[in-house]
Amino acid sequence: MGSGRLYLAVAVGGFRRYATYRAATAAGVFTNTAFGLILVHTYLALWEARPGLGGYEQAQAVTYVWLGQALFATLAIQGGGFEVELMERIRTGEIAVDLYRPVDLQLWWLANDLGRSVFQLLGRGVVPFVFGALVFPTALPGDVATWGAFLVALLLAVVVSFAIRYLFALSAFWLLDGQGVAQALTVTGLFCSGMTLPLNAFPGALGEVVRVLPWAAQLQLPADVLMGEAAPLGAYAFQGAWAVALLAAGRLVQAAATRRVVVQGG
Amino acid sequence: MADAFIELDHVEKVFDVRRRTGFLKRERRRVRAVDALSFTVARGEMVGYIGPNGAGKSTTIKMLTGILTPSGGRLRVAGIDPSRERTRLAHHMGVVFGQRTTLWWDLPLIDSYRLMHRMYRIPDARYRENLDRLVALLDLGDLLDVPVRQLSLGQRMRGDIAAALLHDPQVLYLDEPTIGLDVVSKTRVRRFLRELNAERGTTVLLTTHDLQDIEQLCSRVMVIDHGRLMYDGPLAGLHEAGESERTLVVDLEREWPPIDAPAPARVVRVEGPRQWLAFPASRSAAPLVAWIAERYPLADLSVREPDIEAVIARMYAERAGRAVP
Numbered sequence: 001m002g003s004g005r006l007y008l009a010v011a012v013g014g015f016r017r018y019a020t021y022r023a024a025t026a027a028g029v030f031t032n033t034a035f036g037l038i039l040v041h042t043y044l045a046l047w048e049a050r051p052g053l054g055g056y057e058q059a060q061a062v063t064y065v066w067l068g069q070a071l072f073a074t075l076a077i078q079g080g081g082f083e084v085e086l087m088e089r090i091r092t093g094e095i096a097v098d099l100y101r102p103v104d105l106q107l108w109w110l111a112n113d114l115g116r117s118v119f120q121l122l123g124r125g126v127v128p129f130v131f132g133a134l135v136f137p138t139a140l141p142g143d144v145a146t147w148g149a150f151l152v153a154l155l156l157a158v159v160v161s162f163a164i165r166y167l168f169a170l171s172a173f174w175l176l177d178g179q180g181v182a183q184a185l186t187v188t189g190l191f192c193s194g195m196t197l198p199l200n201a202f203p204g205a206l207g208e209v210v211r212v213l214p215w216a217a218q219l220q221l222p223a224d225v226l227m228g229e230a231a232p233l234g235a236y237a238f239q240g241a242w243a244v245a246l247l248a249a250g251r252l253v254q255a256a257a258t259r260r261v262v263v264q265g266g
Numbered sequence: 267m268a269d270a271f272i273e274l275d276h277v278e279k280v281f282d283v284r285r286r287t288g289f290l291k292r293e294r295r296r297v298r299a300v301d302a303l304s305f306t307v308a309r310g311e312m313v314g315y316i317g318p319n320g321a322g323k324s325t326t327i328k329m330l331t332g333i334l335t336p337s338g339g340r341l342r343v344a345g346i347d348p349s350r351e352r353t354r355l356a357h358h359m360g361v362v363f364g365q366r367t368t369l370w371w372d373l374p375l376i377d378s379y380r381l382m383h384r385m386y387r388i389p390d391a392r393y394r395e396n397l398d399r400l401v402a403l404l405d406l407g408d409l410l411d412v413p414v415r416q417l418s419l420g421q422r423m424r425g426d427i428a429a430a431l432l433h434d435p436q437v438l439y440l441d442e443p444t445i446g447l448d449v450v451s452k453t454r455v456r457r458f459l460r461e462l463n464a465e466r467g468t469t470v471l472l473t474t475h476d477l478q479d480i481e482q483l484c485s486r487v488m489v490i491d492h493g494r495l496m497y498d499g500p501l502a503g504l505h506e507a508g509e510s511e512r513t514l515v516v517d518l519e520r521e522w523p524p525i526d527a528p529a530p531a532r533v534v535r536v537e538g539p540r541q542w543l544a545f546p547a548s549r550s551a552a553p554l555v556a557w558i559a560e561r562y563p564l565a566d567l568s569v570r571e572p573d574i575e576a577v578i579a580r581m582y583a584e585r586a587g588r589a590v591p
Contacts (some may be wrong), residue, residue: 005384006384006385006387009380009384010381013370013373013377013381015368016373016377017372017373020372020373020413039291045427046541074464093366094366096328096363096366097335097361097363097366097367097368099331099333099352100333100356100359100361100368101356101368101383102353102354102356102357102386103385193288202357258333259335
């Protein structure tokens, strides 16, 4: 299939672009490890005081921390993936170049972001995770099947993450300045995906709400699949539904944006 | 026209511009960027499309490439309605912006070309052949493994032109392809475009502010201003229509009263020992130079070509004054 090879090439390009910045990757590994250490001690204290919070044992809470650090860049939880570039291209009018091409804008950026995600997982995720697993008691599965189920959930999580950021990024067609949008992405991402605290531990109505928002598909569900707290099929259904809905919304907004909005600049 | 490749029939584009006039108060204004524009370009033609900033050039190109939908009129490129079938048309066209790049900034040049290979589904043999030819003609051999961000402007421009041509487009849109380039790079780009048009029969639409681009490349010029076609014909005719003038800059050995040059040449400015003389662009500078050299202590001189904006501005003022019914 011709277009499959194109989007594979785009994904490989996305991977290689991030791979060229080695110092940034090293700095990222250091940051995620440091943050993991801070967070893990906070969690240890918290679970000491409240055993079984959110249905997690202490070892599971520790696993959740290191998983969060490992997937922080992979899922672009606080933004900083393709959407920064896309918003900038919309603002400057460079987007015209993308529109002149015989490609699907959404698939193009999805492929690009998948490439980036794979690099971030290998380049920035593995080291903090292995470090955490070696130094702290964790609750990791021994069987290959669970790890496989986790990887599927992770792939779906990446797609949902992309779809959320794509919608946010397209708002630049109308707003032009992406800074406010980027900040909104950071805040919602950190809070609603359970980066600060597992969504399972959110109390009452707030917990009910955040657990059905699309951000729950990002970190919480892959973590629960890995630790056997959620059935894989149910998790996939939730993630898949959000992925389809958000990608479809992205297409609608994209059609409206490219039809009605003026491409900036001469 | 026998084989009209680009056809515009009373095409217009109207934008609604909203402007804040006070707290929560907005004023809506309709701006007619392109107004009843009609022209055809035959297959294999090389046409200069010029006009001042904001004249509607970019809007026209955006409609021709399908990223803007006309508000009215009929528009066809290779028989395709661009805004309805943007993706299908994209396979037949190449676009080069002087100020933008289609290349991947962080990756070696060759990576962008490999992507084009897939993007345009170019058969492997054709891709090889075209790449080899473009690399040779545009002298890109040493640059293929260099990340695009490290290329000079001239190198990047050549890289962009190659990227736009790998899929053998039938039409090439060039927007300021020589902007910011040094003389050597400009000459090289122009020579390449001339050969491309002659050998491959590629239709070329060129927007530029550089009159030399037009002079050396295009047999036909279209001038647009305020969204309307002001002139369509050979470049020589444009000079006549705009009564364009060249400027002879003369440095005398010392300050001197204004040179009493024979008409139609006349002094337009004096600054110390330097004087500026305007004369019709259609005439040779040689007799005027000889005349001055005989009578004045000439130290140095140079000739400035007419500025395209000035030509158009004059033409516009003249038409407005004449008030054609």
